[in-house]
Amino acid sequence: MSTETGAAAGTDAGGTRIHNIGYRSYDGPRLGRAYARRSLFSQSLRGSFGLGRSARSKVLPMLLFGVMCLVAAIIVAVAVTVPNTTDLPMKYTSFAIFLQAVIGLFIAAQAPQSVSRDLRFKSVPLYFSRPIERVDYVMAKFAAMASALFVLTGMPLVILYVGALLGKFDFGHQTKGFGQGLVSVALLSVLFAGLGLVMAALTPRRGFGVAAVVAVLTISYGAVSTVQAIAWETGSSDAVPWLGLFSPITLIDGVQTAFLGASSAFPGGQGPGAGAGVVYLIVVLALVAGSYAVLMRRYRRVGL
Template identity: 65%
Template sequence: MHNIGYRKYDGPRLGRAYARRSLYSQSLRGAYGLGRSAKSKVLPMILLGVMCAPALIMVAVTVFTDMNKLPIEYTRYAVVLQAVITLFLASQAPQAVSRDLRFKTTPLYFSRPIERADYVAAKYAALTTALFLLTALPLLILYVGALLAKLSFGTQTAGFAKGLLTVLLLSLLFAGIGLVIAAVTPRRGFGVAAIIAVFVITYGAVSAVQGVADAQENYHVIGWLGVFSPITLIDGFSSWFLGATSAFPHASGPPNALAGAVYLLAVVGIVAGCYGLLMRRYRKVGLS
């Protein structure tokens, strides 16, 4: 055989785990525009700033007015700023997967050594981490500010822990739903519009029906209706399992233990279902 001078690679074979970590880190960096153009950094950094600004204001008010508690509970912060979280998800979920579908680069990922499960796990974990950073950083600001204001260490630490658990579940749920929607189409614009529509329409519909139930004093129904929207699902879960104050009319969270169990099963089921749908989706597109 003619030797044309190419040398064989004789270095270390880093394998699937290294490829999976690399895909995760690059996807996480990409969610905030790191390693990309300056234009790609503008929106995620603005949204991060918008998420943190109210926390900084609340801390300043608490410190300088000697308040005996924070103006908002840790578990309520993400619910109040749900619009910002939705915009971040809508802008970054399609960025994570739609371009790979559009330019048909997924077969390159799956050629060797990475597999479909690695790709889905890395993308899901990266977007979940990006959302968690977006929602947990303001809670950290509130916690540090509360300690500076000399509020009860035990009370603030417990509230901060509950808030972190709430935003972790929110991040898992939102990331799964956003990635499933974004993976349906290679067109980023369609993905952005679809994600915003799903979150806004479901929340609007649930809120409207809850308002009707409240007007009819049917408070028992209000708690059940929260299952049908991602943000109200998290709100109901945190109010039942973590003792948080619900944003539902009359603070009508899940009305009983059965409803609370339904909220828990809904969160777990949707997260698992989204992961399964992503695996099914990438079994179909991996070789095309």
């Protein structure tokens, strides 16, 4: 039976008709892995601030970003209006340490949003089908979260710096402090992004991911600070710098105290010296590298 006869018979028998819907092969440019990686990075970075998502998704990240910038603006206003003031009341390197609760809340809310939904809806294998690969996915998510944190922590420093210059404070001193602050928050952003994504990627349930991130970033800081205060009050001051190795935010505090001329928030202002600072830096770099390795292993299991 010919094709025409078969089609006619099928139409007469069942009232159906086969149409040629015109599928054609794609002849345009193949943009490849690099384009896919950039697109995933851009989408993840925008999503960290709720851009391209519902209005409700924008509320918390934008509110936290506004709080960070508002605190910086208030500091500038105080410094400019108080007579005979020659410097900002807070160092650039101290800003993120004192606002670490806001930063922790941001990463706790946005890290699960970045990775948990892909795990929950099992869309990761679709990413890995082609042309993107596991390393592209992990790198894009890691870079996007670190960039979002850098925007969150770096913009207030820009406000402080611009305000200080408008207040006609010493240009060289302010520029040096601003540069040290940017280095500090860049290191903080990479460390917090890695730890936050690891905690969030361990479970597809967003609530569990939020709790895990809060425990690692915020509760650990409270526990370490309490133990440090006890050690200081009981005369074990030598142990204070070494206890700072057990919390992400105190790790950043130790690194910037040892190498960036920052004032330590440890009890008694007793931060690590240069020797202990090397240990702090090694631990930070090890945690960043370890976070990347854990993410790579995690997505090997949930890939194809």
